[in-house]
Amino acid sequence: MxxxxxxxxxxxxxxxxxxxxxxxxxxxxxxxxxxxxxxxxxxxxxxxxxxxxxxxxxxxxxxxxxxxxxxxxxxxxxxxxxxxxxxxxxxxxxxxxxxxxxxxxxARSKTMELGWRPFALSLIAHEVADGYPQPNLAFLRDASNYDFVVTAQGGLGDLLKKGRCTIGNPVSLDYVVLPEKMSKDDLWRLQLSVDCDIKGPSYFTHSGIIIFTKMNRDAWQPASFFARRIAKYPPGHWFEQVEPDEQRTFDAVRKVLKGGK
Structure with missing residues (x-):
């Protein structure tokens, strides 16, 4: 050769x-x-x-x-x-x-595991946070797109509509990697700011914070006081009952603000 x-x-x-x-x-x-x-x-x-x-x-x-x-x-x-x-x-x-x-x-792509709507919402929320031109705010604020969060009372989006709530800023949906000493599992975290045209405390009805979290394939869990009321009571009855944990927290905050110990 x-x-x-x-x-x-x-x-x-x-x-x-x-x-x-x-x-x-x-x-x-x-x-x-x-x-x-x-x-x-x-x-x-x-x-x-x-x-x-x-x-x-x-x-x-x-x-x-x-x-x-x-x-x-x-x-x-x-x-x-x-x-x-x-x-x-x-x-x-x-x-x-x-x-x-x-x-x-x-991590920034992990919301894709939940489906197309959560992935799209996450991308648009990042566009808003990054100041990207012309984000699709109509999609971000359409309550029906949040029905992938299912509670004992029904889909979150449907509940917000019945509670006459509009979605404002901020909106975030992210996959959070927790420190190993806190948990072996990571989680998805949804946070919404809403204004609701219903009777109730202004700290809920005006720029109220709704947070839900989810680990792996487990169900979504409420992680803020307003989210817990939405998941526990039907629309129209969110603020009829006193929640002891919530009351203790708010009392402690008021005491600190007044200069108490």
Missing amino acids: THRRWPLLFAAFAAAIFGCAHAEGEALIKRVETTWRAQDGATVDEILARVAEVAHFVPRGWEASQKHDSEDFVSLSWARSQGDMRDDEHEITWDVSADGVMSLGP
Whole structure:
């Protein structure tokens, strides 16, 4: 074999290796697209299509590679507008273990696990926080988009409508990574500020704070006094009962404000 043939053989070998890796990467991407599901059952493609209609969200391209010996890595890059440069892109990633378990990340993308509406709300809320031009405030303030939070009284959005509540600022929906010493589980946290045209204490009805949290696939739990009343009592009866824990907290705050000990 002459030395002249070595470059040709090497090129053919490299092309075969690249082609095999490319085929494996395409198969892995297809696997994520077809088998991964959000908690509401939606596929990746369903979520991307719906979110692109309401938020500044432009999917760019897929990539796949082996991250570790027993773990593969798939990523989808996206931008807020068609004209964004490469440095302005964001990524949604899936770590695929040897046993097929898919872990979604980073934290800013984790709301995608809940479904397209929570993911869209999270993206729009970040647009507002970042001062991005022309965020979809109508979608952000449409109470019906919050029915994914289900309480004993019904969907949160429906309850807010019945309570004659309008959603203002701030709105946030994020995945929170807790310190290991606090919890082995991470959580999603939704916070809304609302004004409600009903009788009740002004600290609830004017810029009232509603917070719900959720761990893994568990149900949403109220995490603020107003949220607890919404989850416990039907609209129209939120403020008829005295809540002992709530009363003790407010009494302690009043005492401090008055200079007491």
